[in-house]
Amino acid sequence: MVEIHLNGLDNSRAAHIPRECLVRMQSIYPVAKRAERSAVEFLAQNPERVPDLSIVDFAAQAGCSEATVVRLSKRLGYEGFPELKRDFAKSTASVDTTTYSEHNFVYADIGTGDRPLDVLQKVIQATIDGLHDTLNILSYEDYDACVDRISTATRLLFVGLGDASTVALEARQRFLRAGKIADAPLDADTQLMIASRLQAGDVFVGISHSGRSRNVVEAARLAKLNGATVIAITNAPVSPLTKKSDHVLLTAVFTRYLKGELIAKRIAELCIIESLFANYVNRQGAEVVERLRKSEESVEHNKL
Known part of the structure; x- marks a missing residue:
């Protein structure tokens, strides 16, 4: 089979x-x-x-x-x-099998007769379901190990393609503000070059809903080859990315969205990133809190 x-x-x-x-x-x-x-x-x-x-x-x-x-x-x-x-x-x-017609609306759970508020409720509920299921399916053993590796890492590299890159950028922003060396390049070649320079003590985090994004998988391979710890954030437990990873943080966003990208899967990934960062701050204590305060002060002049 x-x-x-x-x-x-x-x-x-x-x-x-x-x-x-x-x-x-x-x-x-x-x-x-x-x-x-x-x-x-x-x-x-x-x-x-x-x-x-x-x-x-x-x-x-x-x-x-x-x-x-x-x-x-x-x-x-x-x-x-x-x-x-x-x-x-x-x-x-x-x-209702008719909702899956290519000529019908792009969401299986939303009909053209739904009121705007109905659509809002259904989209939000789909996100809530994905977060709830992610919490239930996540391996706590892997999660604890990821918190340990990130807390002690010399350098962090976050890699994602398409809209997954926004999750990688958000992760980089969080850890940079806390004083951690972190990167999230958008250029595919740069992703591979930086991954190839990682070493033992560094952590690579690959973000791919399908687990099949070619450049993310290749970057993970290079990072692992050079001794870095590889973490996958993905919805696919059996995938090329998980096979290259030391630890897997699974999301569980099962969507009936038929075309394009769905934001619910990225929200689940962002929540995982946010929780990893919160754990890092908790472990590091007052020193990191002070770094965050200084980072906030440094960008205050950009606000009206």
Whole structure:
């Protein structure tokens, strides 16, 4: 069975998967054994068929045992396979497939008849859901390790492409104000050059929702090759970026946005950056607080 990236599912399929279940699928997929991973892949690729399958048929088509299906159902939060089927049936019944037409509105959850306030509420709620799910899926062990590495790092390099670069720039701004040596170059060649000059004691932070941004992955490879600690902030647990990383900070923003970029995924990344910075300030204490005060004073003349 072909390996899949759960975050990269076609939107029309993802809509058939209960949101809480999708979050758990993303969480367990990277660490699942081969048989269980096959079951997750089949579930992700055929969600609309699940309600009509017996456990025997599911196991046969997924290439695993019935015991694996039962075990997976429980890991996904259900008492057993029948409960999983019922939840998928409810999710499938609620899907309005017409919203996925290329000629329809760009958001699956928003219709052309929605009032402006309805649209505002739905967009904000999608962001809230993404933040809540990110908090639930994040590895606390990896997060603690990242706080340790950043707190003791000699130099920080943040790399992102497209609108992910705004997250990298915000991270650089935060740590620079606290007196930390930090960089976030926008030029692709410069990103690679600086990454190649990192060394042991430095920290590289790659920001990519898909985990497949070519330059971010290559910069991570160069940083790791030279002994730097590599941290990935991504929505994709199994991706080229995570394979190059020492620590992975997962976001869980499952969007039905069909075209272009969605700000919700960047908000989750920004919250992770902000929390890492807050932990750094807490650990460093009065000295960093004083640096922040001086930084604020230095730019005060730019304000009216």
